[in-house]
Amino acid sequence: MTDPYAELVGQASAVEAVAAAARDAHRADGGLGVMTHAWLITGPPGSGRSNLAYAFATALLAETADDPAAAAQEEARTRAQVDARTHPDLAVLASDRVTITIEEVRRLVTASQYSPSVARYRVMVVEDADRMSERTSNVLLKALEEPPERTVWILCAPSEADLLPTIRSRVRVVRLRVPEPAQVAELLVQRDGVDAALALRAAEEAQSHIGMAHRLATDAEARSRRDDSIRLVLETDTVPKAVRGAARLLDIAKADSTALTQEREEAERGKALASMGVEPGAAVPPQLRGVLRQLEEDQKRRATRGLRDGVDRVLVDLLSVYRDVLMAQLGAGLPLVNAAWASEIAALAARTKPASTLKVLDAIADARRRLPANVPPLLALEAMLVSAVLERAA
Template structure:
């Protein structure tokens, strides 16, 4: 917990600690930006704990409450939907108007602030323009450009960098007790994404699904093969999303039934079914978000694969992201040339954009993988 969770961000940590501990550069609204997995939320909550803790108070106790999201002076909005609902922001804004109950500040954290629509952003804007004196807002987003200009003009921005593989591996070793070799492989294959590195290091099924993704891509030899590979990757993403959400859904339903006084296996009275229906709708939205995130992770893995192919074709040296399948990468590199691989990288990046724009995911992945066929088809003598 605390600052130990923030790796490779010395400048950003120094800035927020100076603000929290000495008031240097302190302002009522902050924006923490950086690529996925850089530790935006980790920094936000470490900063929140430092802002809330009073002089002489045990910082570890405050950190524990903030880490559990249970401190009375902490407000959190973290959506598992595709977008943040306007009502969620309205509720958080209402909570922000109260004075701190026990801490120095009331801190409101919005993760994935880039998921607010313009209308929702304008609700937040009013709170940022005239905040109570002891309220601090901390927003997290991939980049400043993901927020409307009027919000960007009212926040102090901190840009995080991508931590090194060694920094992420050290965190996995120290925090999670992962053996050094597994930690370094996971950190490298996750491309320093802290959350994904943790999952790869601690979940054998996640490692197996990633391996299937890369092998499916390497096995493409025709347009038909590309279509079949796209279907397999979509199936892998669906299985990954199901693994993430299924257990949680069951626990939530069980807790909801218990709170409604319904015995396990009992019939839900008609008067209570509407409340369960609302829960099921939330779970469906979360499943949609989880599937989309899973597809994006697969496409990121494909980018790392074709990056390795390109590096091999150019002969520039450097460590491969996917060193464990170096033989397959060398074979793919020998079957094509650098311009073809660049075209495939562009197609995979375009698929990410299309899926974010609500294009049917399977079609977007098919288009990307069909471009990979060129790497294997356009060879002297018709080699495939």
């Protein structure tokens, strides 16, 4: 049986913390062990927050057995249910919206009051807990203050600062770190059979984001889109080019977002039709069309978030390029994130100053902050590129 924590590369201390807690939670006499009932898993994007949360949930939900073979079989069965999100004692809140709504949290809080049906604990996982407003967070806070004895909450967020202080004071924090690119590359080689050199380049360019590294290593079109965005920015040297370039960057982000969501949306529609007994290609009866309309509305909301995430991915790539430019200007001697662009980065570093590069980095960071504030992505990209051109000419 595979290790449920195998994909959490470079996270030995975090894995040991939750694994030890899960072991202590199951006492040999069948009673309840000493258990913290609210957890917060923090870490940068791609570090494996949700992977750790579901591995922890599996350990809590799987029944223990004296026979090693029986214990392994039970864990494998529970893992399959957790992976499919079908375990009766697991509840998950993973919103496709830009923010988690108060109604979603209220439903989850209500579900948390039920006693477990087959496992020793009932586990509530909240992905992206940082997407809750203050009012929504206060609904969750009430549930964390007095949780039922057999309910365990597992929240995931980039950092503790993304949650209310009152919530932070009621959770045990497990912090994930950024793994080394070589560790991510090794995972890609062993798990996905990727060529070692390609795996290392993908891990470096993804800045150790495991999911993004996997995409770059296994999807030639994703690599091509990333190269296009970097080439465009490096070649943009006038304001008119910046305006046109912003539109092109938005198109790249849309293509990347569509590539991520299209397959999922088609699978969701097929599953919905199958559950209603509608054959592929057959007309949907009028009385069932409301279900599909709701699915389509959910997918549209997801597309809004997906586009913002796609633009943010482009901006993160550009941050890495100008980070490399600054390192070259300062003679820091640190490895480049974008080694394949070393000559272009050296040329830009030679004809600009560190102060200008810092201002461009600030402009890119400003663009990232504007996206969640509902600034149109095209305007955010235009402002960023125009600033980059002006600083390059200064």
